[in-house]
Amino acid sequence: MLFNSLAVSPPPVKKFTWEELAKHNTPEDAFIAIRGNVYDITKFIKNHPGGEDILLLAIGKDATQAFETYHELGKPDIILKKYYVGILTSNELPTFPEISDFHRTVKKRVEEYFEKNQIDPKNRIDIWIRYSFIFGAFIASYYAQFFVEYVVDQTWLQVICAAVMGFSLAQIGLNQLHDGTHFAVTHNPLIWKLLGATHDFFNGASNLVWQYQHSLGHHIYTNIEGADPDVVTADPDIRRIKPTQRWYSHYLNQQFFVPILYGFLAFKVRIQDINILYIMKSNDKIRVNPLSQWHTMIFWGGKLFFIFYRIIIPLALIPATKVLTLFVVADLVTSYWLALTFQANHVVDEVEWPLPDDKGFINKDWAEMQVVTTQDYAHDSFFWTSIVGSLNYQTVHHLFPQVSQHHYRDITPIVKATCKEFGIRFYYRDTFWDAFASHINHLRLLGIRPTEKKIN
Numbered sequence: 001m002l003f004n005s006l007a008v009s010p011p012p013v014k015k016f017t018w019e020e021l022a023k024h025n026t027p028e029d030a031f032i033a034i035r036g037n038v039y040d041i042t043k044f045i046k047n048h049p050g051g052e053d054i055l056l057l058a059i060g061k062d063a064t065q066a067f068e069t070y071h072e073l074g075k076p077d078i079i080l081k082k083y084y085v086g087i088l089t090s091n092e093l094p095t096f097p098e099i100s101d102f103h104r105t106v107k108k109r110v111e112e113y114f115e116k117n118q119i120d121p122k123n124r125i126d127i128w129i130r131y132s133f134i135f136g137a138f139i140a141s142y143y144a145q146f147f148v149e150y151v152v153d154q155t156w157l158q159v160i161c162a163a164v165m166g167f168s169l170a171q172i173g174l175n176q177l178h179d180g181t182h183f184a185v186t187h188n189p190l191i192w193k194l195l196g197a198t199h200d201f202f203n204g205a206s207n208l209v210w211q212y213q214h215s216l217g218h219h220i221y222t223n224i225e226g227a228d229p230d231v232v233t234a235d236p237d238i239r240r241i242k243p244t245q246r247w248y249s250h251y252l253n254q255q256f257f258v259p260i261l262y263g264f265l266a267f268k269v270r271i272q273d274i275n276i277l278y279i280m281k282s283n284d285k286i287r288v289n290p291l292s293q294w295h296t297m298i299f300w301g302g303k304l305f306f307i308f309y310r311i312i313i314p315l316a317l318i319p320a321t322k323v324l325t326l327f328v329v330a331d332l333v334t335s336y337w338l339a340l341t342f343q344a345n346h347v348v349d350e351v352e353w354p355l356p357d358d359k360g361f362i363n364k365d366w367a368e369m370q371v372v373t374t375q376d377y378a379h380d381s382f383f384w385t386s387i388v389g390s391l392n393y394q395t396v397h398h399l400f401p402q403v404s405q406h407h408y409r410d411i412t413p414i415v416k417a418t419c420k421e422f423g424i425r426f427y428y429r430d431t432f433w434d435a436f437a438s439h440i441n442h443l444r445l446l447g448i449r450p451t452e453k454k455i456n
């Protein structure tokens with residue numbers, strides 16, 4: 001009897017609350033939660049085929065959705081088993097149901113498309129052609145603005161060059177930064193890091209903060225109240241973008257003044273970087289882990305380089321008032337372009353705004369939620385695809401962020417057909433302007449006092 005009970009009693013399962021898990025967020029002590037289980041991946045971090053960097057951001061957290069997104073279904077699970085240490089008993093952020101049939105089917109079909117056609121999802125020559133155009137336009141417009149005598153003598157020409165530079169900088173954000181931080185170009189973690197760093201050096205804004213906000217925040221918890229850092233609001237806020245926000249009279253006709261404020265986006269982002277990384281140590285609900293040497297170096301190196309090339313060099317060449325004017329013109333163009341393209345995808349009048357239940361559970365499969373919180377537009381337009389960094393294919397981008405944007409056009413029909421088969425609505429507008437108008441209409445509707453709201 002004694003022998004029997006000794007032989008069968010399994011070791012007790014170690015239980016972790018999310019607060020306990022959060023303490024294991026350094027390379028020397030790295031735990032991660034996937035599908036309710038906790039793993040000690042300290043010994044694995046340096047061997048991760050997707051690079052050490054992304055794991056340093058994800059440790060101390062529940063990374064289920066990122067894990068499911070960036071790997072083929074089931075593939076790295078065998079490795080995970082080796083590092084199992086216990087279970088997670090509470091959640092800091094919303095959780096989702098098990099993968100649905102829709103999710104499994106759409107993922108399998110897209111994986112099969114690449115396999116059958118022997119296409120590498122992350123390599124295409126178009127990527128490098130576009131990067132060359134963007135860097136070329138950026139360098140030429142900067143050089144002309146300050147070093148070509150004919151241009152320097154005519155302020156209006158300098159202003160045009162500043163606008164072109166601002167547009168190129170927005171493109172660096174929509175292409176080099178965006179592709180690099182979604183690991184969607186080549187299979188080389190060093191290239192991802194270098195492309196991410198272009199944002200720090202040329203835009204003066206942290207790619208690390210962007211990764212927390214965008215890849216680990218917005219992409220996982222799209223449009224979810226209290227979890228998606230892109231739609232975090234104060235009470236009262238400058239704008240009302242969610243039905244759950246309390247209404248104040250200054251929201252009335254917000255569609256006229258809110259878009260004007262988008263011009264401050266680049267400035268706001270550069271300032272809030274420091275606050276997020278060094279003071280708050282979190283981007284709203286998305287906690288920031290201790291910074292690695294690389295991230296610290298890129299962050300401060302980027303800020304210094306930005307000040308040097310945008311302020312110090314120009315001040316040595318032209319009067320201060322002109323430097324200021326050109327700086328503001330370029331910044332306004334960058335900000336408006338980025339803000340308008342971002343808003344036209346999610347902050348629009350028809351898509352859904354999922355709410356977690358009182359246990360923080362979202363009662364919809366994650367992939368289905370991605371589809372119904374997103375709006376696409378202008379699929380047939382090469383022009384718009386090229387200048388919005390393929391964000392007109394936002395649904396595919398949210399489901400498959402690790403695939404190069406240059407494949408979105410080819411895999412969108414697979415996704416659309418699968419949505420149709422499973423009865424999931426795919427939101428689409430014919431043109432960019434229709435998509436943008438739906439953002440303005442969303443602001444208008446939410447600006448009306450709720451009881452007086454007229455839907456048309």
Ligand code: HEM
Nearest residue numbers: 049050054058063066067070071072075076079080183187
């Ligand atoms: C902690 C558990 C993890 C394990 C055991 C793991 C394991 C693996 C394995 C085996 C691969 C190579 C095979 C493949 O491509 O499927 C891989 C690649 C990759 N992983 Fe992970 N991973 C983990 C977490 C993560 C997380 C949290 C992310 C992202 C947020 C991530 C992003 C990637 C990326 C981008 C690749 C590269 C794919 C490529 O080469 O294109 N991994 N991982």
